[in-house]
Structure formats: C-alpha cells, structure tokens
Amino acid sequence: MRLNAGSVQPLITKNLNIRPWPRQSRKVACLTGASELELQEIRTMRQVTRRASLSILAGSALLSAASIGSGPASANEYPARPLRMIVPLGVGGTSDTIARAVAEKVSVALGQKIIVDNQPGGGSIRGTMVAKQAAPDGYTLLFGGSFNLASNVTLIPDLPYDPVKDFEPISRMFDVSLMLVVHPSLPAKTLQEFVALVKQKPGQLNYASIGNGSTSHLTMELLKKTAGIEISHVPYRGASQAMTDLLSGHVQAMMEPIASAGQHVREGRLKGLGFSGNKRSPIMPELPLISETYPGFYSSAWGAVLVPAGTPKAVVMKLNRAFVEVLSSPEMRDYISKLGAEAVSSSPEALSAYIKSEIPKWGDIIQHSGAKLDD
Structure with a gap:
C-alpha cells in the first residue's frame, strides 16, 4: 500500500546531502574460535595443572566479555558515525x-x-x-x-x-487516514446514503484508486466487504489522473488522504463522506469516521x-x-x-x-x- 508522491508538497530539507552509502568492511571477531584454540593448547600441555587450566579459561572468558562490550551493543558509544x-x-x-x-x-x-x-x-x-x-x-x-x-x-x-x-x-x-470522497453529482450526502445508493445500482458505479494494491484500492475493498456493496474498481497509475477524472465525474468515488482531497471538499468540488482512521481529523473534525457507521472499520497508510x-x-x-x-x-x-x-x-x-x-x-x-x- 503506497502513499502517492503527489499527495503533498515535498519537504525541502536544507543541507541534506543524499548520496550512496559507502559499503563498509565487515570484521567479525570469532570469539568461540579463540576459546577452542586455547583449550586445545591446554590439552597438549602435559605438565599443566588444573589450577592453571582454570586460570586460562577464566582469562579467555573475561577477554570475550570485554570484546562484546566494546561492540555495537555499547549504547554509550553508539552512534560513532553517521x-x-x-x-x-x-x-x-x-x-x-x-x-x-x-x-x-x-x-x-x-x-x-x-x-x-x-x-x-x-x-x-x-x-x-x-x-x-x-x-x-x-x-x-x-x-x-x-x-x-x-x-x-x-x-x-x-x-x-x-x-x-x-x-x-x-x-x-x-498514520495517514483516507477520506471517502465522491463527485457532487451523486445524491448521497452521507456514508449511509452512499452505501444505499450503491446497493440500488450494484456494479453500475465505480471508484478510482492510485493503483492496484495501493492504500486507496484496498481501503475501498475493505469498505465493500464490510458494507456488502458492489462498486467497480478503476485503477490509475498515480493520484493525479485519478483525481482529475474524479473531479470531472468520469469516476464517482475514491479513497484519498485529506492532504490531496481536503481542499477540493472545502471548495465544494467533492463531497467528503467519512474517514478510515480511528480518530476524527483535526483538519476536518466535522467529518465522521467510517467506524461510526461500521464499528471496527479501520485503515491507514x-x-x-x-x-x-x-x-x-x-x-x-x-x-x-x-x-x-x-x-x-x-x-x-x-x-x-x-x-x-x-x-x-x-x-x-x-x-x-x-x-x-x-x-x-x-x-x-x-x-x-x-x-x-x-x-
């Protein structure tokens, strides 16, 4: 599920240098191998005493612990580079x-x-x-x-x-909630009226999405399953053409983030019927949640x-x-x-x-x- 690149104006981050990251060399310290080598040496030393053996093993364990502590797990030293x-x-x-x-x-x-x-x-x-x-x-x-x-x-x-x-x-x-928006030519003014209208005309109305498998596509499919309605899917390759066709009435509905659809709703070019999230939007608090009609409904990018x-x-x-x-x-x-x-x-x-x-x-x-x- 993807957010469309045209949904909002990009953030201009000053002095942000984006460049390929250099491949870092990987040095892996094999502590187990070192310990086995020491044990092998101990076995071959015929005159070594049990006390000396334990002393060597203890020293190896301390060395291993020190090595681990100096690695990336040491939160005090991390991060040491970009x-x-x-x-x-x-x-x-x-x-x-x-x-x-x-x-x-x-x-x-x-x-x-x-x-x-x-x-x-x-x-x-x-x-x-x-x-x-x-x-x-x-x-x-x-x-x-x-x-x-x-x-x-x-x-x-x-x-x-x-x-x-x-x-x-x-x-x-x-989280980015989506807004169900419809063309003003549809008589539906609420989500309930929209569902009733679609049920009266099964398969005759359609909705746009920004692409197959996108957030807008799957959220509408979730609504279709939840409300038991049949409305045809018209996939586009991006939000720009999909929104253009919705505004012109070639398609009747769409699930789209408020960032790209909100202004059209405020200016009367589209009608907003509900949000897919679990909280009303502070930008348009008057618009109800879809879950207020269908409890448990939730979708977000x-x-x-x-x-x-x-x-x-x-x-x-x-x-x-x-x-x-x-x-x-x-x-x-x-x-x-x-x-x-x-x-x-x-x-x-x-x-x-x-x-x-x-x-x-x-x-x-x-x-x-x-x-x-x-x-």
Whole structure:
C-alpha cells in the first residue's frame, strides 16, 4: 500500500546531502574460535595443572566479555558515525517528506546525522532488501509501512524477505487516514446514503484508486466487504489522473488522504463522506469516521522505522528513545498533522505486534478482492 508522491508538497530539507552509502568492511571477531584454540593448547600441555587450566579459561572468558562490550551493543558509544535511513519509495511523497523531517530531528537527538537514502523500485522490494542485507549494527535504518511490511506479503509471491523475522522494530512513525470522497453529482450526502445508493445500482458505479494494491484500492475493498456493496474498481497509475477524472465525474468515488482531497471538499468540488482512521481529523473534525457507521472499520497508510534482525538490544532501545522523543514533541506532531497525518510512536514490542496483525488483515482483503499489483 503506497502513499502517492503527489499527495503533498515535498519537504525541502536544507543541507541534506543524499548520496550512496559507502559499503563498509565487515570484521567479525570469532570469539568461540579463540576459546577452542586455547583449550586445545591446554590439552597438549602435559605438565599443566588444573589450577592453571582454570586460570586460562577464566582469562579467555573475561577477554570475550570485554570484546562484546566494546561492540555495537555499547549504547554509550553508539552512534560513532553517521547513519542512513533507507526509504524504499521515490522522493517527494508524504512518506518521504515525513521520514526526512523525523530523521533530521533524530539526528540532533543522537548527535550523528541520518542520511535519507531513497531506493525505490520493485514494489519497494529493492530498498527493503538493501536494509535486510545490511550489517545489524544500528547504522542502517529502514523506513517501512503498510506497503512493504504488510500487503506485500500477500501481493508478491515468493517475497524475498520476511517482515517479522528479518527486521527488528524500532517505533511507529505516523498514520495517514483516507477520506471517502465522491463527485457532487451523486445524491448521497452521507456514508449511509452512499452505501444505499450503491446497493440500488450494484456494479453500475465505480471508484478510482492510485493503483492496484495501493492504500486507496484496498481501503475501498475493505469498505465493500464490510458494507456488502458492489462498486467497480478503476485503477490509475498515480493520484493525479485519478483525481482529475474524479473531479470531472468520469469516476464517482475514491479513497484519498485529506492532504490531496481536503481542499477540493472545502471548495465544494467533492463531497467528503467519512474517514478510515480511528480518530476524527483535526483538519476536518466535522467529518465522521467510517467506524461510526461500521464499528471496527479501520485503515491507514502507516509508517515505521526498523533495523536489520540481530541488531543489539541496547542499540534498538537507544534508537527507540530518540524516535519516541522526536515524535512526541509538539513541534513534530503539529508538522505531521499539517500534512494530513498523525504522529505516532510506540515501543518495539508494540510495533512488532501491530505488523503481525496487519499482515493477515490485508491478506484477507487481497485474497477476497483478487487484488494484484500492476505489471
């Protein structure tokens, strides 16, 4: 599920130098091998006493402990150099904009710059795989979301990564609720009237989405299943043409973030019927939630930050504290709210549970609707 690059104006981050990250050499200290060598030497020493053997083993254990303490698990020393955050999407969309803003502030909290590295392509697989294959040392972060961590599991056969096993969650970052908007020519003024109208004309009305498998597509499919309605899907390659055709009346409805649809609703070019999130929008508080009609209904395009599996717990927790601090600040909450999103932070455990719940939820909708990605 993807946020469209045209949803909002991109954030212009001054002095942000985006460049390919240099491949770092990997030096792995094999502590077990060193210990075995010492034991072998002990066995071959015929005159060594039991006390001497124990002394050598104790020294080896202390050396191993010291070596581990000096690695990346030492939160006091981390980070000692710049980090990179891989965003598996293009530059300029809502996700990229928020990721850059948060990365800039977290850089200050950590005392090291976070360089945003956009690596789109392959349904977000390319960038996600780069993060998966990076050293688990806390210096490579992954921006993830509903698109690459939930829906891709069902949409893409033989997905080369496991969102649960291959990454360590750090924190949630934001939620973007979608707004059900319809063309003014439709007589429906409320969600209930829209559902009744569609039921009167099964298969005769249609809705636009920004692409197969996108947030706007799957959220409408969730509404179709929940409300028991039949409305035809017209997929577009992006929000611009989809919105143009909705405004001209070629399609009748669409699920779209408030950032791109809100102004059209305020100026009367579209009618807003409800939000897909679990909180009313502070931008348009008069618009009801879909869940007020259909309890339990919830959909959002969400973002989060993760690191490769195996990253030391001390590093994970230091990153979590930094992201939670930034995302909880009034300044960041206000900034993200103006983009039509809600700043959200969490513990690593809460993010892990959330990802595990999203995978089957969207898997069921994808299978029920027969949704497939565009070729």
